Amino acid sequence: MIRHECLELLAKRVSDQLIVTSQSGQRIEWSHLSKHEGNLLVGMMGCAIGVATGLALALPHRKVIALDSDGSVLLSLFNLATLGNLQPKNLVIYVFDNGVYSGSRISYPTATSGNADLEAMARGAGIKNAQTIRTVEEFNKHGIGALTRNELAFFVCKVEESLLHREIPRPNTDLAENKYTFVRYLERTEEKTIPFVGRG
Amino acid sequence: MKDELAKRLVQGLKEAGINFVTYLPETRLSQIVPLIRDDPEMELVAVSSEQEAVTIAVGATLGGKQAAVYMENTGIYVSSYSLLVTGKQLGVPILLVVGFLGGVPDQRNSFLYATIGNHTIPVLQGLGIEYQLLENGERLEARIKDAVRAANALRAPYALLFAGEFSE
Numbered sequence: 001m002i003r004h005e006c007l008e009l010l011a012k013r014v015s016d017q018l019i020v021t022s023q024s025g026q027r028i029e030w031s032h033l034s035k036h037e038g039n040l041l042v043g044m045m046g047c048a049i050g051v052a053t054g055l056a057l058a059l060p061h062r063k064v065i066a067l068d069s070d071g072s073v074l075l076s077l078f079n080l081a082t083l084g085n086l087q088p089k090n091l092v093i094y095v096f097d098n099g100v101y102s103g104s105r106i107s108y109p110t111a112t113s114g115n116a117d118l119e120a121m122a123r124g125a126g127i128k129n130a131q132t133i134r135t136v137e138e139f140n141k142h143g144i145g146a147l148t149r150n151e152l153a154f155f156v157c158k159v160e161e162s163l164l165h166r167e168i169p170r171p172n173t174d175l176a177e178n179k180y181t182f183v184r185y186l187e188r189t190e191e192k193t194i195p196f197v198g199r200g
Numbered sequence: 201m202k203d204e205l206a207k208r209l210v211q212g213l214k215e216a217g218i219n220f221v222t223y224l225p226e227t228r229l230s231q232i233v234p235l236i237r238d239d240p241e242m243e244l245v246a247v248s249s250e251q252e253a254v255t256i257a258v259g260a261t262l263g264g265k266q267a268a269v270y271m272e273n274t275g276i277y278v279s280s281y282s283l284l285v286t287g288k289q290l291g292v293p294i295l296l297v298v299g300f301l302g303g304v305p306d307q308r309n310s311f312l313y314a315t316i317g318n319h320t321i322p323v324l325q326g327l328g329i330e331y332q333l334l335e336n337g338e339r340l341e342a343r344i345k346d347a348v349r350a351a352n353a354l355r356a357p358y359a360l361l362f363a364g365e366f367s368e
Contacts, residue, residue, distance in 0.1 A: 020259070040262070042285075042286065042290070043285065043289065043290075044281075044285040044289075046251070046281070047255045047285060047286050049252075049255075050251070050252040050254070050255025050258070051255050051256075053252075053255075053256050053259060054256040054257060054258060054259020055259040055263045056259075057220075057256070058220065058261075058264055058265045076251065078248035078251070079248075079252055081248045175289060175290050175291070179262070179291060179292070182262065186263065186264065190264065194262070194263075194264050195264065195352065196292070196351075196355065198353070
């Protein structure tokens, strides 16, 4: 299984969900597969789950999806303990775990290529619906299936390292443009004003 | 901090529109936690690290909340990465309510805190985060409101450093 196969399946199911991506090849692949205005392409590692959690708490009626990677989650393991207590029912997290720091260009192994088990860590932190997925069929059944359930879900998607993202054009929207597209989309679909945007 | 000052601090946050607070408790301002927790108009979110206190507050702000982060100034060091990449780089306003341990006006300063306090303002300046130092309750509500307005206008985090009477 490679990440792009999973993202293709997910892109077909996006309607009004809010999707927060971490930095990694998935950000490039997702921005290529989905032009959804509810995409927030957070540009750095270790922040996507936190931002997605804040969105999920602020908008409890809205499904929020976080796309993250093993290296990124390992930078912010405290998120698991916090989520285990908060239990936001509208948050689904997909961690694409290829066991390497692919962006390093030397594919240096992450801790998950050794003894670290993100599913076990998430369960230990109190996230009951933590599951490891190894095939596209499992991703489609369990991973995509979680979008219709009202429960915090944490999927560790074991993927082969893929360099497909290096063949795809990188997104040309900068962070501010992406942020404003995202909040204007929220203002429109939530029929409310986002306070900080303000008016000049 | 006297109970009355804690009440005014929380009331000032409310009057400034703050309705979502992430926090990791510390010693100087901790009386505000039960006051926020018991206020039905404010959502209080306990976290495990100041790094995620910032990212969760940023997400809530993007989702329409007016968010604050309550932390010790050591949390500025812990969260400097997320302050920079989600607060400054993405341009999202959050109010930082900071217990300023080890600063000169900290009434409980000691060798344990002085180094921490000595570097706080230079780090904020290095991150490009605007701040105010509050040592007493004079114009407290107005200063909190000014800080939230400035954060929104700047589209950036803004820090209020509490010491002096707040650290007694």
